[in-house]
Amino acid sequence: MELPNKEAYESLIRRKILFFILFISAAFLAFLLDIAVGSSGLSLYEVFSTIVFPASSDPTSSVIVWNFRLPKALMAVFIGASLAIAGAEVQTILDNPLASPYTLGISAAAGFGAAATMVLGLTLTSFAGNVLVSINAFIFSFVCFFVIYFIAKVKSASKELIILTGVALLFLFQALVSLLQYIATDDQLQNIVFWLFGSLENSSWSTVTICLLILLIFIPLLAIDFWKLTALRLGDEKAKSLGIDVEKLRLKVLICVSVLTASAVCFAGTIGFVGLVPPHIARMLVGEDQRYFVPLSALLGSLFLSLASIGGKICCHKGVFPIGIATSLIGVPFFLSLIIMKRSGSF
Amino acid sequence: MKLEANDLSFSYNSHPVLNDINFKIESRITALIGPNAAGKSTLLKCMAGVLEPDGSLIINEKDVKDLKKEELIRSRSYLPQDSKTNACLSVFETLLLGMVHSLSWKVGEEEIEAVSNVLEYMGIEDLAMKNINELSGGQKQMVFIAQSLIRNPQLLLMDEPTNGLDLQHQLELFEFIQKITKEKGMTTIIALHDLNLAARYADNIVVMSKGMIHSSGSPSSVLTQKTIQSVYGINADISVDTDGILWIKPLNSVRKVFRS
Numbered sequence: 001m002e003l004p005n006k007e008a009y010e011s012l013i014r015r016k017i018l019f020f021i022l023f024i025s026a027a028f029l030a031f032l033l034d035i036a037v038g039s040s041g042l043s044l045y046e047v048f049s050t051i052v053f054p055a056s057s058d059p060t061s062s063v064i065v066w067n068f069r070l071p072k073a074l075m076a077v078f079i080g081a082s083l084a085i086a087g088a089e090v091q092t093i094l095d096n097p098l099a100s101p102y103t104l105g106i107s108a109a110a111g112f113g114a115a116a117t118m119v120l121g122l123t124l125t126s127f128a129g130n131v132l133v134s135i136n137a138f139i140f141s142f143v144c145f146f147v148i149y150f151i152a153k154v155k156s157a158s159k160e161l162i163i164l165t166g167v168a169l170l171f172l173f174q175a176l177v178s179l180l181q182y183i184a185t186d187d188q189l190q191n192i193v194f195w196l197f198g199s200l201e202n203s204s205w206s207t208v209t210i211c212l213l214i215l216l217i218f219i220p221l222l223a224i225d226f227w228k229l230t231a232l233r234l235g236d237e238k239a240k241s242l243g244i245d246v247e248k249l250r251l252k253v254l255i256c257v258s259v260l261t262a263s264a265v266c267f268a269g270t271i272g273f274v275g276l277v278p279p280h281i282a283r284m285l286v287g288e289d290q291r292y293f294v295p296l297s298a299l300l301g302s303l304f305l306s307l308a309s310i311g312g313k314i315c316c317h318k319g320v321f322p323i324g325i326a327t328s329l330i331g332v333p334f335f336l337s338l339i340i341m342k343r344s345g346s347f
Numbered sequence: 348m349k350l351e352a353n354d355l356s357f358s359y360n361s362h363p364v365l366n367d368i369n370f371k372i373e374s375r376i377t378a379l380i381g382p383n384a385a386g387k388s389t390l391l392k393c394m395a396g397v398l399e400p401d402g403s404l405i406i407n408e409k410d411v412k413d414l415k416k417e418e419l420i421r422s423r424s425y426l427p428q429d430s431k432t433n434a435c436l437s438v439f440e441t442l443l444l445g446m447v448h449s450l451s452w453k454v455g456e457e458e459i460e461a462v463s464n465v466l467e468y469m470g471i472e473d474l475a476m477k478n479i480n481e482l483s484g485g486q487k488q489m490v491f492i493a494q495s496l497i498r499n500p501q502l503l504l505m506d507e508p509t510n511g512l513d514l515q516h517q518l519e520l521f522e523f524i525q526k527i528t529k530e531k532g533m534t535t536i537i538a539l540h541d542l543n544l545a546a547r548y549a550d551n552i553v554v555m556s557k558g559m560i561h562s563s564g565s566p567s568s569v570l571t572q573k574t575i576q577s578v579y580g581i582n583a584d585i586s587v588d589t590d591g592i593l594w595i596k597p598l599n600s601v602r603k604v605f606r607s
Binding site: 005006008009012095097226227228230231233234235237238240241242243244283284287288289291 | 392395396397416417419420423424425427429430431432433434435436437439440441444445447448450452454459460462463466472475476478
């Protein structure tokens with residue numbers, strides 16, 4: 001005999017999968033549109049045929065798509081996914097809906113790394129130009145992460161300690177960035193400000209590959225612990241009594257979140273909103289069963305960054321519109337409308 | 348089920364909270380009573396595996412250190428004092444988490460059946476698809492008890508389960524705890540502040556004071572005026588009602604806790 005609750009549970013799961021399919025389609029459409037929109041407009045059909053049949057496509061379209069727009073569009077997808085996953089997991093391990101990957105100071109540290117290269121030429125490597133800025137941003141993100149990890153490991157990996165250390169480092173690196181802005185020349189200042197706004201302009205096939213590899217490594221690492229992370233939402237004591245090593249889990253997720261955030265920030269600067277709000281929307285739609293919550297957060301992050309990229313290109317035909325501004329301008333009204341329409345406690 | 352503690356001690360940041368605790372508990376309901384900071388919750392957490400104490404804890408004549416992790420998780424369930432959660436999960440999903448150690452990516456038929464059975468057993472099938480945050484305090488407590496029962500534990504540990512519940516819910520909850528303890532042949536240990544609930548529903552009472560066990564035994568042997576005065580610092584009138592249940596009426600404090 002079919003149990004009535006089994007049916008209800010299966011229907012709940014079907015609903016979650018439906019949201020997943022819906023947003024996969026939306027993210028894919030936004031990705032194609034992101035490639036199509038630009039100073040020389042392409043139709044969706046041209047985009048699709050250039051990607052699927054590159055040999056038989058128009059050479060100009062092929063160059064535009066393969067050399068310029070596809071890497072940027074893919075970076076929007078991967079960076080959006082990385083930041084949203086990092087945001088979802090930071091909110092989970094810190095039991096704090098206001099937390100984002102940036103709460104831990106990682107982006108501020110990356111900003112300092114980038115600004116230090118631009119102003120002082122301060123570097124630990126021998127690369128040049130934009131690559132150097134990215135590498136330094138990544139290195140300083142990790143300096144920030146190691147300080148948090150070290151303190152959490154030595155004291156206790158409690159959520160309060162991690163938040164406080166993160167916030168302290170956030171202020172420290174913000175102050176250091178302000179100091180660098182204060183002593184920078186006009187050109188350097190302009191570069192720093194533009195980097196801090198966030199941009200996909202430095203995207204290339206190598207940055208795409210790195211971001212994809214990081215996602216491919218760290219998503220499965222997180223997925224192994226999806227049930228444990230869901231149980232962590234019941235509180236540390238309950239999770240411990242269920243046999244979960246809470247401190248170890250928190251430190252492991254902290255490593256994953258740091259790498260995902262650092263990889264996104266070092267190539268695209270500090271893009272706000274994506275690490276904070278898509279997880280909230282995903283939570284409203286499918287709840288906090290991590291098997292659905294994390295993939296949907298990733299899809300929403302990709303969708304929003306693609307839409308922001310399209311919006312930026314439409315608003316600013318000739319120049320480059322900072323994508324970090326566009327994400328907030330497009331996402332916040334949508335998020336507020338969801339909050340207003342949301343039934344209490346629904347998902 | 349037999350539970351035995353030998354020289355159990357625990358310190359928070361080198362501040363001793365439990366000192367050489369020794370006891371033997373066999374089946375049925377045991378109430379852990381004592382004033383604030385007596386070490387009741389810490390002792391429960393040590394028994395639940397949330398904290399790692401010094402000394403040994405023996406379950407059915409086996410030291411917990413020698414038991415496999417899965418065996419330990421299955422054998423005991425713990426309901427913390429603060430079961431509040433702002434998690435966005437349905438009741439069904441919350442109950443599934445009681446089996447987190449055995450869940451794989453796809454939830455199996457067995458697990459779905461276990462959740463359905465416990466919902467039916469507790470009489471809360473209608474709550475299955477509700478968000479845990481939509482429930483009242485009493486309903487939430489029932490859900491967390493259901494989550495504790497889903498693994499059919501031999502040892503159920505509850506820390507102040509009546510916190511925030513009105514009188515009706517307190518009585519109903521204890522009657523339910525009494526019923527499940529008997530039906531499932533479990534050992535239930537409950538940390539409590541309400542001496543009358545302890546006197547009425549517990550088969551055995553352990554009195555704690557300053558991180559040590561002051562006395563233990565049946566309610567009538569433990570709940571005496573002398574014990575209450577020495578442990579709680581109050582005078583109390585103790586009578587027996589027509590059903591033979593002890594009734595403790597606090598009269599006045601014999602030592603000041605708050606300065607006026």
